[in-house]
Amino acid sequence: MAAEINPNHQSACHQNIIELVDVSFAYQQKPVLEHVNFSIQERDFVGLIGSNGAGKTTLLRMIVGLLKPESGMIKLFGEPIGQFRDWHRIGYVPQKNAFNPLFPATVREVVLSGLYGRSKLFRRISKADQQKCEEALHAMNIEDLAGKRIGQLSGGQQQRAFLARALINNPALLILDEPTVGIDVETQEGFFHLIKHMHQHHNITFLMVSHDIDMIRSYIGEKPKSECGKLKFFVKHSHDLEDCVETNLAHGLWGLRQLIENEKVGAAGWKS
């Protein structure tokens, strides 16, 4: 018997997660981005490539609400960004040099800070929050580093801590700004395995700026889907369009590490 096709399934799976419509931005009247148009659908993996100063970080900062476009419109999960409140659905790992290594926080505190969002900076930490933190630490295989000062860790360990921070809310969208800068090649490979796995099996949509062009192109292909000024958007969807129903949507952080270890790309691949 032919499989029953749910006519709504495809649209539900492929809804727009980010829409950029004619977005422009300037720093002190100096234009950086002009008329950027692009949409990212659920379960896309988007690699954003561009030369130094092309405006990649600026674009990501607009998408996470830290900068306002001069003109144009940004929608997140179908809502105009000004009305968007579900920030817990988005995990953001900024560029490494945005972090002050002298900041006196432990890894656990850094990971927990991913829960606080914009409005709840000084709330009490509940048992449920602690549990989420332990799960994120476990998923990234850094439980043993939880009490260490973040500034004392190696580059690869810091990246895992920041990824755990971005993952603590079980986000639907992960935005990563050059996540492998300053990390050795072996650790980078482990990191790419991890995010590929998260893309393919955990229903997470990715927007990633990267200079590791070879590694990223091996996953997302040679040809950009779209170009806008100096920005190039490479896109890979997590599955064939007709295969939505088959995809395993179960994704808990606890299971993530287990699955990765089963694929033998876990701890050893990106210890540093």
Ligand SMILES: Nc1ncnc2c1ncn2[C@@H]1O[C@H](COP(=O)(O)OP(=O)(O)OP(=O)(O)O)[C@@H](O)[C@H]1O
């Ligand atoms: N706060 C700022 N004030 C003024 N100009 C800025 C500011 N931040 C960035 N710029 C300028 O805007 C342009 C785009 O910067 P952005 O950091 O977005 O580029 P990028 O593509 O991420 O570059 P890179 O690959 O070097 O990280 C650059 O010319 C930069 O000098």
